[in-house]
Amino acid sequence: MRNAQTKTLTRPDNRILTLGLGLATGAVLALTPFAAKADTTISHGYSNFGELKYGPDFTHLDYVNPDAPKGGEISIWAQGAFDSFNQFTRKGRTAANATIGYERILVSTADDPYGMYCFLCTTMEYPDDLSWVIFNLRDDVTFWDGTKMTAEDIAFTHNLFVEQGIAEYRAIIKDVVAGVEVSGPRQVKFTFTEDSPKRDRIGFAGSGLALSKKWFEETGTKLDDRSDAPFMATGAYKLGSFDYGRHVTYERDPNYWGADHPMSVGQNNFDQITSVYFADTTAAMEGFKAGAYTFRTESSSQNWAEDYDFPNIRNGYVIKTELPDGSVGTAQSFIFNLDKQVWQDPKVREAFGLMFNFEWSNEALFRGLYSRVDSFWPGIDLGASGAPGDEEIAILKPLVEQGLLPESILSDNAVLPPVHDAKENKPSRKFYRQANKLLDEAGWEIGSSGFLEKDGQRMKATFLAYSPSFDRVINPLVENLKRLGVDAKLERVDIPQYVERTRSGDFDLVTHSIGMGFEPGTGLEQWFHSKTAKDSSRNLMRLRDPAVDALLPVVAQSETLDELRTSTNALDRVLRHIGFTIPQWYKNKHTVAYYDIFAHPEELPPLALGEMSWWWYDADKAAKLKAAGVLK
Numbered sequence: 001m002r003n004a005q006t007k008t009l010t011r012p013d014n015r016i017l018t019l020g021l022g023l024a025t026g027a028v029l030a031l032t033p034f035a036a037k038a039d040t041t042i043s044h045g046y047s048n049f050g051e052l053k054y055g056p057d058f059t060h061l062d063y064v065n066p067d068a069p070k071g072g073e074i075s076i077w078a079q080g081a082f083d084s085f086n087q088f089t090r091k092g093r094t095a096a097n098a099t100i101g102y103e104r105i106l107v108s109t110a111d112d113p114y115g116m117y118c119f120l121c122t123t124m125e126y127p128d129d130l131s132w133v134i135f136n137l138r139d140d141v142t143f144w145d146g147t148k149m150t151a152e153d154i155a156f157t158h159n160l161f162v163e164q165g166i167a168e169y170r171a172i173i174k175d176v177v178a179g180v181e182v183s184g185p186r187q188v189k190f191t192f193t194e195d196s197p198k199r200d201r202i203g204f205a206g207s208g209l210a211l212s213k214k215w216f217e218e219t220g221t222k223l224d225d226r227s228d229a230p231f232m233a234t235g236a237y238k239l240g241s242f243d244y245g246r247h248v249t250y251e252r253d254p255n256y257w258g259a260d261h262p263m264s265v266g267q268n269n270f271d272q273i274t275s276v277y278f279a280d281t282t283a284a285m286e287g288f289k290a291g292a293y294t295f296r297t298e299s300s301s302q303n304w305a306e307d308y309d310f311p312n313i314r315n316g317y318v319i320k321t322e323l324p325d326g327s328v329g330t331a332q333s334f335i336f337n338l339d340k341q342v343w344q345d346p347k348v349r350e351a352f353g354l355m356f357n358f359e360w361s362n363e364a365l366f367r368g369l370y371s372r373v374d375s376f377w378p379g380i381d382l383g384a385s386g387a388p389g390d391e392e393i394a395i396l397k398p399l400v401e402q403g404l405l406p407e408s409i410l411s412d413n414a415v416l417p418p419v420h421d422a423k424e425n426k427p428s429r430k431f432y433r434q435a436n437k438l439l440d441e442a443g444w445e446i447g448s449s450g451f452l453e454k455d456g457q458r459m460k461a462t463f464l465a466y467s468p469s470f471d472r473v474i475n476p477l478v479e480n481l482k483r484l485g486v487d488a489k490l491e492r493v494d495i496p497q498y499v500e501r502t503r504s505g506d507f508d509l510v511t512h513s514i515g516m517g518f519e520p521g522t523g524l525e526q527w528f529h530s531k532t533a534k535d536s537s538r539n540l541m542r543l544r545d546p547a548v549d550a551l552l553p554v555v556a557q558s559e560t561l562d563e564l565r566t567s568t569n570a571l572d573r574v575l576r577h578i579g580f581t582i583p584q585w586y587k588n589k590h591t592v593a594y595y596d597i598f599a600h601p602e603e604l605p606p607l608a609l610g611e612m613s614w615w616w617y618d619a620d621k622a623a624k625l626k627a628a629g630v631l632k
Contacts, residue, residue, distance in 0.1 A: 175522075432484070435484055
């Protein structure tokens with residue numbers, strides 16, 4: 001069901017549409033404004049499923065404090081270094097939060113997983129068949145240099161990404177957006193390809209950024225090259241100061257066009273947002289203790305358990321807390337490079353998966369903080385469970401009949417990772433026997449070298465990593481693999497090398513954070529489709545599977561929540577059956593620590609923490625810490 005209430009909203013949030021910018025192949029200038037027909041819906045927002053949470057007359061989001069004070073600074077940490085502000089190219093290392101000032105035509109909220117709301121537009125118009133959408137743009141949106149945003153800027157940005165965007169994006173967008181037209185300074189129309197999934201159409205178009213055509217033409221900047229500054233945009237924050245390798249600070253624009261808009265009320269509260277760079281996680285932790293930065297999201301369970309007993313914690317100057325997280329869990333996993341012949345054998349991959357003892361790792365290393373990743377949609381019902389029902393079977397059976405899937409997929413339970421004894425790292429004899437049998441069936445035997453060999457080649461497995469904090473996770477797995485006869489090792493490199501090697505496919509196994517959403521669609525192609533396997537920042541495993549390719553459009557074409565749940569269950573079941581990952585862990589809470597100079601609304605929304613959006617600086621608390629010599 002689509003919502004057709006009318007309202008005008010803005011919010012600088014980029015959470016929706018992780019696929020990227022919905023861009024078309026060319027801009028065509030029309031002579032007159034597009035006229036709405038009788039069967040056209042005019043609305044302030046759009047939802048594929050049910051009513052929008054927010055109506056046309058709301059004054060602020062439910063989860064913000066509309067009276068939150070403005071001022072102060074929040075600072076976080078980043079690892080390594082940076083040499084560019086352009087995250088849309090493979091060249092260079094992008095600065096943290098480089099897109100903080102970029103705004104989109106439509107945005108979502110942190111309490112409405114399916115809604116998309118006008119932000120740079122006042123209203124949108126679309127027919128029942130969703131063959132096109134018109135955005136009526138706001139007339140008060142300005143770039144940082146004070147120039148007005150127009151429909152020409154939207155169309156220019158479209159074309160820029162189609163012509164110069166990364167290959168994985170361009171491989172998908174041409175199948176969704178057929179063209180873009182401009183009529184007058186404040187109206188732009190997107191026309192969609194006939195076969196594109198309806199659920200994705202408005203979202204693709206609405207995810208477009210607003211970048212300055214004038215600025216690009218004057219500077220000669222290219223989207224596919226590094227940049228010494230963010231592109232000219234419209235957001236609440238713009239670049240302040242930076243020092244390559246040390247820090248980058250963004251400052252709230254005092255002339256921000258959307259400061260009083262309902263979506264902005266209670267948000268954009270800090271005067272400055274800074275990222276401080278450290279060489280590694282150990283240095284970053286020590287920097288936090290010393291007050292070099294003020295807010296820390298903790299990703300290491302060991303740090304969480306052991307490193308937060310220092311004076312400023314004990315005297316209450318630093319808050320350590322766990323806050324709820326209702327978003328889809330990240331399917332963090334070791335992934336195999338499927339372009340390498342040795343990892344193309346599913347029996348070899350399954351044997352490796354049997355050697356990772358999550359239960360021991362969780363108890364001995366993680367203090368029981370995590371849950372096991374058991375699907376590509378951890379924690380929600382889009383993940384497959386048990387044996388497939390009749391509706392799932394109806395989706396899977398044609399693929400079985402085509403020989404793309406085994407008959408067993410129609411009756412077997414969805415694949416789950418093995419459950420080990422948590423008492424010691426070594427897998428049980430049962431799993432060793434099972435792994436040895438799989439490797440034997442795959443033709444691998446212990447040779448004179450003491451390692452597994454096949455056709456005169458030794459089985460080697462290198463885990464590529466850049467963070468020392470992962471050594472304690474990978475090394476026990478390496479030891480278990482060595483017991484099997486695998487010549488396994490951990491190779492730790494610096495971040496630039498890691499990025500380049502994962503992009504180029506120069507690895508055996510790496511850790512990959514596979515992040516899905518509540519409404520999967522065409523964006524899945526960037527993760528799993530054969531056409532993105534050669535050059536992708538998401539399909540790092542180089543997955544090329546005809547059954548998956550066939551299932552992706554079924555998911556994208558699902559029009560109801562029930563259809564979406566069933567088709568996604570089928571896709572999840574097949575992905576897990578293929579077994580190109582060794583699932584790791586996730587948690588359903590934010591583990592954060594911060595100097596007691598911030599405040600947040602009492603009830604946080606389920607889908608985002610919002611520490612840089614709807615939290616705020618408490619000047620009285622800050623004065624207390626400064627008087628105590630805790631902060632400068």
